[in-house]
Amino acid sequence: MREGVHAGTACWIVDTAHAQAAIARHGGQLLAWRPADAAHDVLWLSPLAKRPPAPLRGGVPLCWPWFGSGEGDLPAHGLARTRAWALDDWRLDDDGSVALTLRPETQPVPGLEVIEHLRIGGVLEQTLETRNTGDVPLALTQALHSYFHVGDVAQVEVDGLDGHDYLDKYEGYAAARHQRGAWRLDDPRDPGRSDRVYLGTGGRYLLRDPVLARSLAITSVGSHSLVVWNPGATGGRAMDDVGDGWRHYLCLEVANAVTDRVQLAPGTTHRLSQRVEVQESHATG
Numbered sequence: 218m219r220e221g222v223h224a225g226t227a228c229w230i231v232d233t234a235h236a237q238a239a240i241a242r243h244g245g246q247l248l249a250w251r252p253a254d255a256a257h258d259v260l261w262l263s264p265l266a267k268r269p270p271a272p273l274r275g276g277v278p279l280c281w282p283w284f285g286s287g288e289g290d291l292p293a294h295g296l297a298r299t300r301a302w303a304l305d306d307w308r309l310d311d312d313g314s315v316a317l318t319l320r321p322e323t324q325p326v327p328g329l330e331v332i333e334h335l336r337i338g339g340v341l342e343q344t345l346e347t348r349n350t351g352d353v354p355l356a357l358t359q360a361l362h363s364y365f366h367v368g369d370v371a372q373v374e375v376d377g378l379d380g381h382d383y384l385d386k387y388e389g390y391a392a393a394r395h396q397r398g399a400w401r402l403d404d405p406r407d408p409g410r411s412d413r414v415y416l417g418t419g420g421r422y423l424l425r426d427p428v429l430a431r432s433l434a435i436t437s438v439g440s441h442s443l444v445v446w447n448p449g450a451t452g453g454r455a456m457d458d459v460g461d462g463w464r465h466y467l468c469l470e471v472a473n474a475v476t477d478r479v480q481l482a483p484g485t486t487h488r489l490s491q492r493v494e495v496q497e498s499h500a501t502g
């Protein structure tokens with residue numbers, strides 16, 4: 218564990234026999250993670266990413282304490298991703314993983330305390346822990362906004378959503394739609410793009426990528442919603458920090474979003490977690 222620079226941004230760098238990773242001070246944002254035996258980076262970081270104080274496009278931005286548009290002048294996806302974070306503590310576990318605890322240098326919301334726990338090894342574990350330190354109940358929406366690196370988003374499939382309802386941002390989250398089969402970008406209802414919040418989800422997802430010849434197994438705890446976002450060609454090119462990069466990522470965001478709100482009574486804690494494992498496809502023949 219050392220301090221360094223990754224993609225031009227001040228980071229904590231993990232480099233062990235099991236994995237490499239970079240976590241930005243800006244937003245406490247995991248920018249890169251790659252198990253030692255993985256052939257490709259697991260996370261996508263835009264080559265066109267803006268610099269702090271702008272949000273960084275890629276890795277795992279922390280959307281907190283709200284997901285999506287802010288009220289009035291408040292920024293999209295909350296306050297955590299543009300704050301400076303501090304490293305509280307780190308340790309090397311017996312299995313060779315590095316465990317880190319981070320928190321914003323200044324907590325952005327009075328009465329709420331947010332802490333990020335990361336465990337970096339052959340498997341990634343990430344938790345956003347929120348405690349209501351005040352004396353009134355507070356509601357929270359949030360997401361681990363993972364940009365997963367894929368070979369070609371038009372060729373991947375996501376399991377774990379069949380039979381679930383979703384709300385579509387392109388429809389103002391107005392009407393529930395029903396998913397049949399695996400998620401694909403070429404879904405005939407809304408082809409070539411996706412901005413959906415799947416509800417009542419079970420927390421087990423598989424992102425199958427035939428081009429990179431691997432699958433990513435994602436499990437979540439403390440979440441009953443999954444955001445699936447890719448802007449497609451037209452939408453991507455309209456975003457100056459995405460451009461043609463839209464083809465190389467899919468956002469699968471374990472979340473508490475839209476109707477999946479967390480109600481935090483005074484003195485209580487909520488944990489939103491994900492675990493990500495890379496399953497390389499073995500060559501045949």
Ligand SMILES: O=P(O)(O)OC[C@H]1O[C@@H](O)[C@H](O)[C@@H](O)[C@@H]1O
Nearest residue numbers: 272293294362386412444446470
């Ligand atoms: O550009 P931002 O604020 O990082 O948001 C990126 C995307 O984040 C997703 O979570 C939203 O569902 C999309 O609607 C949004 O475009």
